[in-house]
Amino acid sequence: MTDLGQRAPEPDLEANAEAVESQEIAKAQSLWQIRWALLRRSFRNNWKLFRRNRIGIAGLVIIGFFATLAIAPSIFFATGFWSTSVYDPVTGLEPNPPSQQLEIVQTVTDPNTQIDIRQVLVDGRINGNIGDVIDVTLQPAPPYGKHWLGTDPLGRDILSQLMYGAKAAFGLGILAATVTVLIGTVVGSVAAFYGGKIDAFLMRLADLLIMVPGLAILIVISAVVRFQLWHLAVVIGILSGFGGVAIVLKSQALAVKVKPFVDAARVAGGSNARLIVAHIIPNVMPLSFLYMMFTVTSAIQSEATLSFIGLLNVDMSWGLMIQLANNQGYLLQGGRYWWMVFPAGLAVTFIAMAFFLVGRAMDEVVNPRLRKR
């Protein structure tokens, strides 16, 4: 992607790959074959730089883990390993929830209400005496063999919900990031290239969007329209694409715009559109990708927040899982119902972190000054 400057000593395997590609370039029949070979080469060189960075690799591993989670349910359902009636994240129900035998050791009567508190806690309907052994149905059930992460208060499988949440998070994050980068790159490049009134208009717009609190806007929008997940992605994309990302990319595009190669293209007769598309945008693209990573992080966090306040019209997501735990009063139980809270919470944290880490590692690839040498 960038000027590589220096090359690390390469193992034989890579030297071979390079030689093979050089031959391919020499033998290639069409320009596209050559472009493909060049693309592969630049990808490999960048991968070499990326690989040196441990935190980037850690991020990739985490992302890979969640990607596996996102794909898994389709496979489980297709192979019949999971049956839909039990494991569907929304409509599934565990028909035979586990039960636990409890021995009543003590009854306590509340002095004010005259209700036997011990019995109420176990099950409102049973009456028993000290020494009796009673069966108590566990729902939500803690993790056990059939449900590795337990079930929620409605008897639905938590692991299955977590996996569906991963799918939702990926879809949302990537769509939001793509919209952000598209808008940010185009707006930033156009503002930098034309300057003057166009620049002033776009930048004041950006200021405006940075100024308004994003979450408040999202709440207002979701109050007016039924908010689907992809709506959220587009809104987040527009907010950050027109806002912060556009400003950063504009400053980068300003630096590219004054490079002599842009003048050279103009002297060759290139139109403004060509100068922007062929010369400015490709040179701000690495930075755009970097911001793509960071946008994924913020999109996933916004989704969790919105779901948690219950403003998102979504079947299943990590935020919704936590919201359910909260609504039913299981959140503030001192971790007694940890399987309903921690998997979703940790998933949000880790995937946001993973994209951020990858972004940081990409930063070093894109920005040679950050490289340790």
Add this chain to the structure above:
Amino acid sequence: MSQPLLKVENLTKLFPVSKGFLRTPTDFIHAVDGINFEIQPGESLGLVGESGCGKSTTGRMLVKLMEASSGHVLMSDKTHTDDLIDIANIPNDQMKRFRRRVQMIFQDPYESMNPRRTVFETVSEPLTVQNIGSLKEREERVSEMLRLVGLAPPDAFLFRYPHELSGGQRQRVAIARALVLDPSFVVADEPTSMLDVSIRISIMDLMLKLADEFDVSYLYITHDLAVARYMCDRIAVMYLGKIVEIGDTEEILGNPQHPYTKALLSAVPVPDPSFKREEVEILGGITKAINPPSECRFIERCPWAKDVCRTSDHPPLEDKGDGHYVACHLVESALTSA
């Protein structure tokens, strides 16, 4: 004299000095201040001067990378050889045709090529933009150009990126890009100043060879008199936005008339330590370029300045014979008493 290829009349570029938001600027930097010169077909003119004297601004106006504040750049039209057309009046739909005839080579070979494009894409870009030839033909043309600029075999260079080339190789690619459209006029903005001394001469030889082959005229911008002498048929010396002396290279260097030219020449190092020559000591500092006073621009540094210089306006370029023009009040009088 035959019809010039290019004629510059009273060309001026003023840069406003911003005085704050929404305030009409009243101060201007006079980067280029009413210069006149002609370039004949096939002839190379060297534009020599110190940093900030307006050389590059002139070059950029000639290729229309910058609009002139006033004055005209007239260029001969290949189809009607008798007419000179003002490049400021070229309609938009004919700009592309104008671009074919005028190209530019930039100073910094490291910045003048898009780092994300291969040599082939860089050199073929003018052809692509101008819609010349099929892909196959472009490829052949680019290969031919690379061979001409000494990047052989072309196949080894076609699909390299700029960062895989040395400075000299990059400048060769830049030359190939400038000449691929077969222009009649090329502005070369210090094309060798960023190169190693060892590579400089080969690039200059290449440019001279290609000037013959492509029948192209250069406006060669440089601060180095030796380079100008090697490259150019005529030299124009610029000082603070004005041309102070213009004429044939050997005439200018052998018989400099303007005090500034003399000072420049006396600053050129001579390899013979026992050689004694006329020393010209220039004084003071540069006249400010923001709203400069109307008298001679060189007055604050001129060791020979007389009353006439202080009381009258900047002298016009006057013919001193053999196409040697000098802008100095004192040239005819005794100036040798240094």
